[in-house]
Amino acid sequence: MLAKAPRGTRDILPGEVEEWSTLETFFRNLCKNYNYREIRTPIFEHTELFSRSVGEDTDIVGKEMYTFLDKGKRSLTLRPEGTASTVRAFLEHKMYAQAQPTKLFYFGPMFRYDRPQAGRYRQFHQLGAEAFGSASPEIDAEIICLAMDFFQSAGLNQLSLEINSVGCPQCRPGYREEIRKILEKNRRDLCPDCQSRFETNPLRILDCKIEGCREVTLQVPEILDHLCSYCVQHFEDVINFLKLLEISYQVNPKLVRGLDYYTNTAFEIVDTGLGSQNSLGGGGRYDGLVETCGGSATPGVGFAIGLERVLLSLEQQSSQLEYTEESRIFVATLGPSASARGLQLVTELRRNGIAAEKDYQDRSLKAQMKQADRVGAAKVLILGEEELEKGKIVLRDMEKGDQREVELEEILQILKNDL
RNA sequence: GUGAGUGUAGCUCAGGUGGUUAGAGCACCAGAUUGUGGCUCUGGGGGCCGUGGGUUCAAGUCCCAUCACUCACCCCA
Known part of the structure; x- marks a missing residue:
């Protein structure tokens, strides 16, 4: 509950x-x-x-x-x-x-x-x-x-x-009275709901779906004529x-x-x-x-x-509303210092209008790649201890499946140019 | 408010006439690949069997109640 x-x-x-x-x-x-x-x-x-x-x-x-x-x-x-x-x-x-x-x-x-x-x-x-x-x-x-x-x-x-x-x-009041006058004699043929509608709102009797009521209302002229x-x-x-x-x-x-x-x-x-x-x-x-x-x-x-x-x-009618799914950058990291740098990097990207995500659970690169795939990342940035030492970062294109190493300092500019 | 049908894993569903430790597919996690997604294979975690009561040696299975969901009446969006 x-x-x-x-x-x-x-x-x-x-x-x-x-x-x-x-x-x-x-x-x-x-x-x-x-x-x-x-x-x-x-x-x-x-x-x-x-x-x-x-x-x-x-x-x-x-x-x-x-x-x-x-x-x-x-x-x-x-x-x-x-x-x-x-x-x-x-x-x-x-x-x-x-x-x-x-x-x-x-x-x-x-x-x-x-x-x-x-x-x-x-x-x-x-x-x-x-x-x-x-x-x-x-x-x-x-x-x-x-x-x-x-x-x-x-x-x-x-x-x-x-x-x-x-x-x-x-x-309307005239028409309402007209309905009452006509239905008076059939009043007992109406369903219980319509019997009370007879008093409160006779117009709604015309809208009743019960067979008996429909038959009775056939004799009532249309409102459009009144x-x-x-x-x-x-x-x-x-x-x-x-x-x-x-x-x-x-x-x-x-x-x-x-x-x-x-x-x-x-x-x-x-x-x-x-x-x-x-x-x-x-x-x-x-x-x-x-x-x-x-x-x-x-x-x-x-x-x-x-x-x-x-x-x-x-x-x-099995039609779907079109809306654009936002593609994002995924930052995959290996090791604690790369992870910290990665956190800095996603924040920098986000503040520059680029949707970015990273893993927070210290998972394997394989698991991170899988996650990147799931969030619909078009590109993944891979930052390990090796890259960190060289001041580089791997930029992988998820659709093409190829990747290259670029300068870590230039990554924001590269991604910006890409958009 | 009235009537009918259905409640089993995150999801979709199996579990003949009651009978041991409740299953599958998908999803999830991990490994195969000690730093690379989708495909494949292997393994793993997961269940107050809606809830409460009853019948029985024994209930996911039968009975009653209750709650929820679904559909219909009514009414409307």
Whole structure:
């Protein structure tokens, strides 16, 4: 138990970390081009921030939050998603007072208490972006485009973008009542979850996978036919901008996201070949969220992408992220005085920007050569008592397999010229 | 929260119906080569057989519980 990471968490080991930082770099570069700026918010927040913004009736708030009391009896929660914190920071630092829109991106761990499964962890990692202060459908398109460009840069282009509109406070209540009216008579045919959804969030019944519920919902008209004129226009505009940007999409009228704050645009990016947890990312517009959090009415739109899922998807299509492995110099020494001189030498190399390593266990030359091979050394410097006396050092090329003796004093310059 | 499957060496896995000192391949270390990597050969170190309890003369093997992992439901990233 002591030497075991908690359930649903895992270590990202050397060898994997390179892929993570490569993805991070892709996203950073992309965000720079789109003019989104990085923000880092705390990993925990006041519980209320999430219960109010994500929604009391959601699964996330109802059963998946890591909530605890600190020593001052404050109720805190490990963040289950990134948008709420970003909104909080937007308000706290009065970013609304600057030129709008405010465009932010983030990267970091999120926490949800859930049963672990393929592609599902209790601590998982998301990268995401949020744009505040503009209700323009152009920025919905920009956000979706940024997300799709990220997948593209990661080498994932077989993904499907699903999009829908979930309406706004003007038209959604009417639709909600419509659903209730139609389903009233079939209420007892619904699964237990949907029976309570009937009260709390009837829209989510449409998204239920249970066969019985699906049948019943066939008679419910699509939300897209019940949107108010503003929402219809907004949705059409977003779709047209996607076409303009040559982003292919699939309208999914049943797409309802699990967070309450979405208005108008809702979208999800799925990899159909991935198994059960096939959503790589999602997002949408949340024009009421800033107000819910105590600010003045400010529109917003954003997305989040799960890094574990992206990596899984890459693995699935057996493509690897390219990253350059740093080659280094290995200094092999024989005897205590050569070893000491070797320590001096690796340090000198390192301080001159050359990656260098040596053996610290007084091992045989053979063992040191083997180690040099393993760390991927392109060149090995061999320094024994003989060389030390002559003021020389052996420079061996590991790929060619040949070697020559050079002046010890000149070795730094020789290696520098080589690079 | 519900269901199913799996826990043996660092890794991948063998260990018919219970029966002596629990094995292999890979990896690791060393030697063959007293100062030279990859290939080969030889040898070596490594195991609370997930944990706890039970049945039995005897449990890695059977039973129960528990924990963990995996997959699915649910939900989502």
